[in-house]
Amino acid sequence: MRIFPANPLFQGIDSGSLPALLDCLGARTERFERNSVVFAAGASAPELGLVLSGAVRVERPDFWGRRTILGRAEAGETFGESFSLGLSGGSGPAPVSAVAAQDSEILLLNYNKVMLSCTSACSFHTRLIRNVLALLARKNMGLLHQIDLLTRPGTREKVLAYLSDRAEQGGKTAPDGRGVVVEIPFNREELADFLVVDRSALSRELGKLRDEGLIRFERNRFELLRGAAEAL
Amino acid sequence: MRIFPANPLFQGIDSGSLPALLDCLGARTERFERNSVVFAAGASAPELGLVLSGAVRVERPDFWGRRTILGRAEAGETFGESFSLGLSGGSGPAPVSAVAAQDSEILLLNYNKVMLSCTSACSFHTRLIRNVLALLARKNMGLLHQIDLLTRPGTREKVLAYLSDRAEQGGKTAPDGRGVVVEIPFNREELADFLVVDRSALSRELGKLRDEGLIRFERNRFELLRGAAEAL
DNA sequence: TGCTGTTCGTTGCAAAAACAACGGCGCTCT
DNA sequence: AGAGCGCCGTTGTTTTTGCAACGAACAGCA
Numbered sequence: 001m002r003i004f005p006a007n008p009l010f011q012g013i014d015s016g017s018l019p020a021l022l023d024c025l026g027a028r029t030e031r032f033e034r035n036s037v038v039f040a041a042g043a044s045a046p047e048l049g050l051v052l053s054g055a056v057r058v059e060r061p062d063f064w065g066r067r068t069i070l071g072r073a074e075a076g077e078t079f080g081e082s083f084s085l086g087l088s089g090g091s092g093p094a095p096v097s098a099v100a101a102q103d104s105e106i107l108l109l110n111y112n113k114v115m116l117s118c119t120s121a122c123s124f125h126t127r128l129i130r131n132v133l134a135l136l137a138r139k140n141m142g143l144l145h146q147i148d149l150l151t152r153p154g155t156r157e158k159v160l161a162y163l164s165d166r167a168e169q170g171g172k173t174a175p176d177g178r179g180v181v182v183e184i185p186f187n188r189e190e191l192a193d194f195l196v197v198d199r200s201a202l203s204r205e206l207g208k209l210r211d212e213g214l215i216r217f218e219r220n221r222f223e224l225l226r227g228a229a230e231a232l
Numbered sequence: 233m234r235i236f237p238a239n240p241l242f243q244g245i246d247s248g249s250l251p252a253l254l255d256c257l258g259a260r261t262e263r264f265e266r267n268s269v270v271f272a273a274g275a276s277a278p279e280l281g282l283v284l285s286g287a288v289r290v291e292r293p294d295f296w297g298r299r300t301i302l303g304r305a306e307a308g309e310t311f312g313e314s315f316s317l318g319l320s321g322g323s324g325p326a327p328v329s330a331v332a333a334q335d336s337e338i339l340l341l342n343y344n345k346v347m348l349s350c351t352s353a354c355s356f357h358t359r360l361i362r363n364v365l366a367l368l369a370r371k372n373m374g375l376l377h378q379i380d381l382l383t384r385p386g387t388r389e390k391v392l393a394y395l396s397d398r399a400e401q402g403g404k405t406a407p408d409g410r411g412v413v414v415e416i417p418f419n420r421e422e423l424a425d426f427l428v429v430d431r432s433a434l435s436r437e438l439g440k441l442r443d444e445g446l447i448r449f450e451r452n453r454f455e456l457l458r459g460a461a462e463a464l
Numbered sequence: 465t466g467c468t469g470t471t472c473g474t475t476g477c478a479a480a481a482a483c484a485a486c487g488g489c490g491c492t493c494t
Numbered sequence: 495a496g497a498g499c500g501c502c503g504t505t506g507t508t509t510t511t512g513c514a515a516c517g518a519a520c521a522g523c524a
Contacts, residue, residue: 060380068383070376082372095376115362126358130347133365136372137313143375144302144327148292150382151300151428153482154510188472196383198512203473219471385512386480420502430482435503451502 009050009078009131013124021124026110031103038098038106039080047108048132049073049080054104055185059193060096069194070096071142072185080111081136150196155205158195163215167224179216179225187220241282241310241363245356253356258342264332271312273329279340280364281305281312286336287417291425292328301426302328303374304417313368333417382428387437390427395447399456411448411457419452 010018029052032038038049041061049056056073058080073079079098100106114132145165152158163182171180184191192199209215216223242250261284264270270281273293281288283305290302290311305311311330332338346364377397384390395414403412416423424431441447448455 060376060383062380062383066383066385068379070379082369082376095373095380115365129362129365133347133361133368136365136368140313140368140372140375141327143372143379144292147300147302147375147379147382148294148327150379151292151294151298153298187470199472200474200513201511204475204511207473419500421500431502432483432504433481436481436505439503 007050007076007078008135009128011131012127013131017124021128022109024125025113027107029105029107031105032100033103034100036100038100039094041095041097042093044093047080048078048111048114049098050078050107050109051075052105052107054106055101056104056106057099057101057190058096059099067193068196069186069190070146072101074185078135081132081139155195155197155201156209158197159202159205159209160214162191162195163222163224166222171224179223181221181223184220184222239282239308239310240367241360243363244359245363249356253360254341256357257345259339261337261339264336264338266332266334266336268332270330270332270338271326273327274325276325279312280310280343280346281330282310282339282341283307284337284339286338287333288336288338289331289333289422290328291331299425300428301418301422302378304333306417310367313364313371387427387429387433388441390429391434391437391441392446394423394427395454395456398454403456411455413453413455416452416454 010021013021032054038056039047051073053075055075056079058070058073059067060070061067071079080094114128149158149161149165152161163184166182166184167180171182173180186194188202189199192202195202206215206217210217214225216225242253245253264286270288271279285307287307288305288311290305291299292302293299303311312326346360381390381393381397384393395416398414398416399412403414405412418426420434421431424434427434438447438449442449446457448457
């Protein structure tokens, strides 16, 4: 639970007043086991979730079997902002689902209560709203980024762009100094769904990239070699 | 200028105190002629724009000639929220450009000033922030919606989904009652860029749809006939 | 050990999309 | 009137993608 004060959602809020604030927000924690849905697309407006442990996958099913993975929230991250707010009245159907990627513990906040002023007891409410605003803006950038990936003209470009991103954010230089190592939170099928390409096409392209000496990989561990970024 | 009080950005704010607020925000209006850039991708963090007259196209160029059109802000709408906020310090490079689609008049707000508390003179600042939050959430939903379009499996699906959307939002029943008429703000090339498909593929598909009796069209005026929605 | 389920690479084939080039139509400007 | 230009449809060709199916490697488990 030490995660709370550290979270951007509660930045600038005295940890002593957190319990009162959480109470005011109708916060509750729930456990979800792997592959269970936190909230489902089509259901009425969900809540704001903060992952305490585990991880959550945000995805959008379309009505013939496909799914698109929109993102992943690891422990300490939030998901589901922008709904109920973005939905006009506050209660339209959610366009996405959230699914526990592992057994998870999640703090759920009632979004309406987040937005509406509460009694003066919650002096930090205004600060909270700013924090949510910042979060939303960040999410927004994230979506823009995803659109950036999706609009790449081909599978190869998508993969390279994705790996480059990961490398910039969390890459470590390889032991032999020949490249950058990144680990991705997806398996092949999930990655394909995330990039919206066919799994086999993805495998094909990864193979080509390996043969051309641009990358090396094993499972979800990828190594970008010199030239991979330039090949974009 | 009557547009101000009506705008969601200023909802709940006494129109009498608007001038003071605007002054506090470093607001200024500027004119842009057709095809001139309001702010460019890569430049440092832009501002929040409110279209007073004309229209603005938000697009993202990638570094080999392609562009993706992310949206369009007509008179009365805002654009460029989420930057400078989403950008960590408040001054990273913007990932998108805004281009005047017509001769336009635009109110520009300094985003930092929007976020930072100002002197007590601006009692409406808090309300403004909430309004921005709502706007951002809405934009967020819009982006989600766009991802929804982009992830459709083919050109046909993209086109139909796009037209259906437009029809739901602003469609009028056709004079002969045989369908719904929508006018779109794009020409063919722009529409192709918006949906991220080839222009010729778009034309081909439109032709097929016409031949199959699902739609009729001329220029940027489309008519969705019965069955078009079901064909999705 | 043997069974089973999952993940991943591979490949042939069919469908779809991108590319490129051309022609028509309507507009504006001189 | 004629030239220039923007917008749109059309079509042939090449390239890419999606689909389906198979097999290998591996992990969990009785």
